[in-house]
Structures are given as C-alpha cells and as structure tokens.
Amino acid sequence: xxxxxxxxxxxxxxxxxxxxxxxxxxxxxxxxxxxxxxxxxxxxxxxxxxxxxxxxxxxxxxxxxxxxxxxxxxxxxxxxxxxxxxxxxxxxxxxxxxxxxxxxxxxxxxxxxxxxxxxxxxxxxxxxxxxxxxxxxxxxxxxxxxxxxxxxxxxxxxxxxxxxxxxxxxxxxxxxxxxxxxxxxxxxxxxxxxxxxxxxxxxxxxxxxxxxxxxxxxxxxxxxxxxxxxxxxxxxxxxxxxxxxxxxxxxxxxxxxxxxxxx
Amino acid sequence: xxxxxxxxxxxxxxxxxxxxxxxxxxxxxxxxxxxxxxxxxxxxxxxxxxxxxxxxxxxxxxxxxxxxxxxxxxxxxxxxxxxxxxxxxxxxxxxxxxxxxxxxxxxxxxxxxxxxxxxxxxxxxxxxxxxxxxxxxxxxxxxxxxxxxxxxxxxxxxxxxxxxxxxxxxxxxxxxxxxxxxxxxxxxxxxxxxxxxxxxxxxxxxxxxxxxxxxxxxxxxxxxxxxxxxxxxxxxxxxxxxxxxxxxxxxxxxxxxxxxxxxxxxxxxxxxxxxxxxxxxxxxxxxxxxxxxxxxxxxxxxxxxxxxxxxxxxxxxxxxxxxxxxxxx
Numbered sequence: 001x002x003x004x005x006x007x008x009x010x011x012x013x014x015x016x017x018x019x020x021x022x023x024x025x026x027x028x029x030x031x032x033x034x035x036x037x038x039x040x041x042x043x044x045x046x047x048x049x050x051x052x053x054x055x056x057x058x059x060x061x062x063x064x065x066x067x068x069x070x071x072x073x074x075x076x077x078x079x080x081x082x083x084x085x086x087x088x089x090x091x092x093x094x095x096x097x098x099x100x101x102x103x104x105x106x107x108x109x110x111x112x113x114x115x116x117x118x119x120x121x122x123x124x125x126x127x128x129x130x131x132x133x134x135x136x137x138x139x140x141x142x143x144x145x146x147x148x149x150x151x152x153x154x155x156x157x158x159x160x161x162x163x164x165x166x167x168x169x170x171x172x173x174x175x176x177x178x179x180x181x182x183x184x185x186x187x188x189x190x191x192x193x194x195x196x197x198x199x200x201x202x203x204x205x206x207x208x209x210x211x212x213x214x215x216x217x218x219x220x221x222x223x224x225x226x227x228x229x230x231x232x233x234x235x236x237x238x239x240x241x242x243x244x245x246x247x248x249x250x251x252x253x254x255x256x257x258x259x260x261x262x263x
Numbered sequence: 264x265x266x267x268x269x270x271x272x273x274x275x276x277x278x279x280x281x282x283x284x285x286x287x288x289x290x291x292x293x294x295x296x297x298x299x300x301x302x303x304x305x306x307x308x309x310x311x312x313x314x315x316x317x318x319x320x321x322x323x324x325x326x327x328x329x330x331x332x333x334x335x336x337x338x339x340x341x342x343x344x345x346x347x348x349x350x351x352x353x354x355x356x357x358x359x360x361x362x363x364x365x366x367x368x369x370x371x372x373x374x375x376x377x378x379x380x381x382x383x384x385x386x387x388x389x390x391x392x393x394x395x396x397x398x399x400x401x402x403x404x405x406x407x408x409x410x411x412x413x414x415x416x417x418x419x420x421x422x423x424x425x426x427x428x429x430x431x432x433x434x435x436x437x438x439x440x441x442x443x444x445x446x447x448x449x450x451x452x453x454x455x456x457x458x459x460x461x462x463x464x465x466x467x468x469x470x471x472x473x474x475x476x477x478x479x480x481x482x483x484x485x486x487x488x489x490x491x492x493x494x495x496x497x498x499x500x501x502x503x504x505x506x507x508x509x510x511x512x513x514x515x516x517x518x519x520x521x522x523x524x525x526x527x528x529x530x531x532x533x534x535x536x537x538x539x540x541x542x543x544x545x546x547x548x549x550x551x552x553x554x555x556x557x558x559x560x561x562x563x564x565x566x567x568x569x570x571x572x573x574x575x576x577x578x579x580x581x582x583x584x585x586x587x588x589x590x591x592x
Contacts, residue, residue, distance in 0.1 A: 048301075091287035092289065092540055092541025093357075093541050094541045135535040135537060138534075138535060138536070138537075180468065180471070181471075182305075182468050182469075182532075182548050182549075184468045184475055184478065185466060185480075186478055
C-alpha cells in the first residue's frame with residue numbers, strides 16, 4: 001500500500017514540479033484516449049498460423065511541455081473487462097480465446113535550441129501482450145521493457161492546430177517470453193510459489209538487433225479547441241520481432257482520439 | 264491527401280477485422296510437413312518409443328497431394344499419427360475426430376454396473392470423479408475415474424474418503440477406467456499411503472534441443488491423514504496418463520500391489536497445437552522415468568498380478584476384483 005501512495009505522491013510532485021521549482025512557463029495536459037487498434041501477431045512458439053484482429057484501447061496521458069522540453073506519461077490498455085474485446089482470428093477460423101495488452105510509456109524530449117520544431121530524447125516503455133489460444137494449454141506472452149531514442153518533429157498548421165511525427169527506436173531492453181514450448185514443472189513451481197516476480201528471472205536483457213528488433217512511429221494532429229481543451233487524432237505503428245525461444249512477430253496499428261485539458 | 268488517408272484507414276480496418284468468414288485455402292503438403300516437423304520437434308513420443316519418424320515421412324508424404332479431399336487428407340494424417348500408438352494423440356477437424364485409444368484394440372476390464380449390482384455396499388459419491396463404498400469382510404473400495412479438478416478441493420475429498428474407510432482391514436483403489444488429469448491430484452492421493460518421503464518419478468520436457476533438465480517428483484507422508492493397511496490397486500488398459508503415474512507410485516510403495524492388466528502406455532503430460540489448416544492435434548511432450556530409469560512409454564505399467572483384460576469380466580463376476588479381495592488379509 002505504501003508503494004502505491006509513494007508512487008502517487010511522486011506523480012503529483014512531477015506534475016506540479018513547476019510550482020515546486022517556481023517555474024510558470026510549462027503547459028500541463030491531462031487527457032484520455034480511446035480508439036481502435038489493429039493487431040497482427042505470428043508466434044511460431046504457439047502456432048504456425050498468423051493471427052489478426054483488433055481491440056478497442058482506452059488510456060490516459062499526462063503531458064508537460066515547456067519551451068525547452070516535453071515530458072509525457074501514457075498508459076493504454078486493451079482489457080476484456082474494460083472494452084468490447086473481439087477475438088483475434090487466424091485465416092483458418094481458429095481464434096485467441098482471451099487476450100490483453102498493457103502499455104505504459106514515459107518520454108522525455110529536449111527541443112533543439114535553434115530549431116524548436118525538432119526534439120530529441122528518450123523513452124522508457126513497458127508493453128505486455130498476453131494471449132490464450134483456444135486449444136489445450138495454448139498460451140503465450142511478450143513482456144518488453146526498453147529504453148530507446150526518440151525523435152519528434154512538430155509543425156504548426158495554423159494558430160489552432162499542429163501536426164507532429166514521433167519516431168522511437170528501442171536501444172536496450174528486458175524481454176520476457178515463455179521459456180519454451182511448454183511450461184515445465186520447475187517454471188510452474190516458481191510461478192505458484194513466488195508469483196509473477198519469481199518468473200522474471202526467465203527474461204533476457206538484449207540490445208536492439210540482438211535476437212530482437214522493434215520500432216515505434218506516431219503521427220498526431222492536434223486541434224486547440226479552446227484555451228483549455230485540445231483534441232488529437234493519432235495514427236501509430238508499433239512493430240517488434242523477438243527470436244527466442246522461437247520467433248514472434250507483432251504489429252500494432254492504433255488509431256486514437258485524444259481529448260485533453262490544459263492548465 | 265484525403266483519398267490516400269481514406270485508403271490507409273480502410274486498409275487498417277480491413278487488417279483489423281481479419282478475413283471474411285470463408286477460410287483461406289492452404290497447401291496440404293505444407294500442412295503435412297509442418298505437422299511432421301512439430302511432432303519431431305515438440306513431441307516426446309518419438310524418442311520415448313523408438314519410432315523412426317523420418318522414415319514414416321517417406322511413407323506418408325508421397326500420399327499427400329493438393330487434389331485430396333479433406334476426408335482423404337484426414338485419413339492420411341490419422342494413419343501417420345496412429346503409428347505413435349499413443350493414447351494422448353488426438354486429431355480434431357471440423358468434421359472428423361481421431362482418438363488413438365479407439366484404434367489400439369484395448370479391452371476394458373471393468374463393468375461399473377456389475378460392481379454396483381453385485382459387490383458394492385453403502386455407496387457414496389463425494390465427487391464426480393470418486394466413488395467410495397464398502398465390500399464384504401470390512402474391505403474398503405475407492406474408484407477414481409480421473410484426477411481432474413481443483414487441487415485443494417480434491418485433496419480434502421481424498422482425505423475425507425480415506426477417513427471414512429480408516430477402520431477397514433484393507434482397501435481396493437480401482438483405476439481401471441481412469442483417464443488421467445492432474446499429476447498433483449494423483450500425488451495427493453498417493454501421499455495418503457506413503458510412510459516417508461520417496462522418489463516417485465522424474466519427468467523431462469521435450470525442447471528444441473532434445474530434453475530439458477529432469478524434474479524429480481516425490482511422494483511425501485501426509486501427517487494429517489494416512490492409511491496403513493494393505494492396498495490393492497486395480498489397473499487395466501484404460502488406466503491412462505496420471506492414472507499410470509499413480510501406478511508407478513504404487514510400485515514404489517511396499518503396502519500397495521497392482522492387480523489387473525498393463526496400463527495404457529502413455530504417462531507424460533499432453534499439449535495441443537494446430538496445423539496450418541486450423542486442425543487441432545494433441546501429443547505427449549514429456550518423458551517419464553521411474554526411479555530405476557525405466558521409461559514405460561509405449562509399454563504401460565505392468566501389474567504385480569496379471570489378469571488379461573479379455574478374461575477379467577463375466578456376466579456375473581469381476582475376476583480382477585475378486586482376485587484383489589483374495590489377496591487382502
């Protein structure tokens with residue numbers, strides 16, 4: 001419980017850091033996002049078939065922007081009990097009986113002094129995709145936590161709207177996949193005794209292109225509806241391929257509507 | 264720009280919604296190859312049973328061509344899978360099903376109606392998988408039809424059943440129609456007859472590079488409840504999977520004896536995969552070795568007292584049960 005309270009306090013402190021530090025030139029936004037996310041996945045460990053479908057993500061974000069920097073915290077979920085979840089299917093009629101995704105990202109970008117429309121920085125991203133196939137003991141997952149480089153280009157269209165393009169290239173990551181085609185007794189013993197924390201030891205640390213590759217691209221169109229309210233439309237592409245214990249390839253194509261309040 | 268954006272949105276939506284309701288065509292040769300490779304790569308039965316899986320490819324692959332009907336393709340796949348003779352091997356298609364055990368010429372050596380009508384008294388059904396009863400001369404009887412179910416629940420039910428039969432002079436555990444389930448449930452039941460910690464068996468999972476590190480399973484004395492009188496375990500060709508692992512444990516315990524026929528022949532755990540055409544199949548991925556390193560896959564666990572299945576049951580007598588009763592004091 002105390003960890004949750006500390007996290008909340010730290011979040012509030014970060015969010016109000018301009019007040020604590022006496023700075024007043026930052027624009028804070030808090031918003032929600034929802035939309036549609038197309039998903040393609042082929043996990044040779046679980047099935048020779050490729051699966052595709054879509055989910056209805058819902059999430060929230062916090063953003064702090066100053067003349068010199070941008071900070072953003074985003075959490076996005078596709079969970080069966082939260083959204084209207086449709087099964088992801090193969091071309092042969094088989095489907096995932098249950099699946100869910102969670103993404104939590106933090107980005108810090110510094111605007112270039114002579115060209116503020118360009119910003120460079122980093123992203124700490126955590127994503128988790130777990131799925132159950134509709135036959136005996138079929139299940140798989142990817143947990144990906146990475147540090148990456150992020151570049152953003154932003155251009156004003158007019159006084160009330162702008163467009164931005166952001167590219168994130170993961171550099172170093174912690175990857176967690178099923179240890180092999182089956183969950184052996186030693187793995188299950190650890191899981192039942194120690195929970196999720198116990199099985200983290202089966203993850204691997206990897207550099208980009210070392211058994212793994214990924215990229216993330218986002219294009220966003222912002223409208224300033226009023227002094228306080230903004231509306232955004234974001235189209236994204238997130239791709240990863242992990243080559244252990246057998247290859248999994250995944251593509252997410254989110255189309256999101258973002259509604260935010262500025263203060 | 265707006266037209267290109269519209270096309271992109273439509274494409275994304277098409278990608279997201281997947282294909283229409285009709286299935287994609289598939290290449291039968293590719294589906295056959297993928298199945299054959301998957302069994303070799305992930306299945307324990309090939310090594311466990313000494314099967315020349317690659318030579319079987321040479322036999323069956325030439326039979327596959329794209330002009331086959333679905334039923335004909337199923338028949339070829341089924342014939343190849345039956346070469347494993349593994350009761351854990353099943354194949355499911357939209358219109359056909361293969362259960363290997365139906366093709367092994369096994370004879371069931373138990374008649375439940377005969378038991379209930381001729382032998383059993385004071386019958387209780389504490390769970391769908393358990394029948395508890397009494398036999399003449401103060402002998403207890405426990406039929407276990409499977410080891411499926413929530414572990415803690417079944418552990419308590421097993422203990423309650425044994426407590427009910429605690430004052431009997433002997434116990435018969437009937438596994439002749441047991442189609443397996445959770446090894447942990449089998450372990451909980453065996454623990455009730457275990458005087459001290461002993462090695463039960465080891466398992467190894469088939470992985471890409473062979474088999475993984477052996478995992479040791481133990482039986483432990485249950486301090487809350489135990490049964491110390493002689494126990495006869497009835498087995499037969501329809502004692503399968505976790506039921507067979509129970510039989511392995513019975514062979515390790517000096518107060519247990521097995522009467523009946525050899526068990527089904529598949530002790531490892533089972534998993535499922537799908538083919539390139541969406542058909543689903545199951546197979547054994549685990550190799551099981553008894554404490555002496557013996558692998559009974561393809562053979563079955565032999566009884567201590569052998570009664571052939573086809574000589575086990577008459578219209579009025581269960582000869583396996585009667586032999587078990589005669590062995591008890």
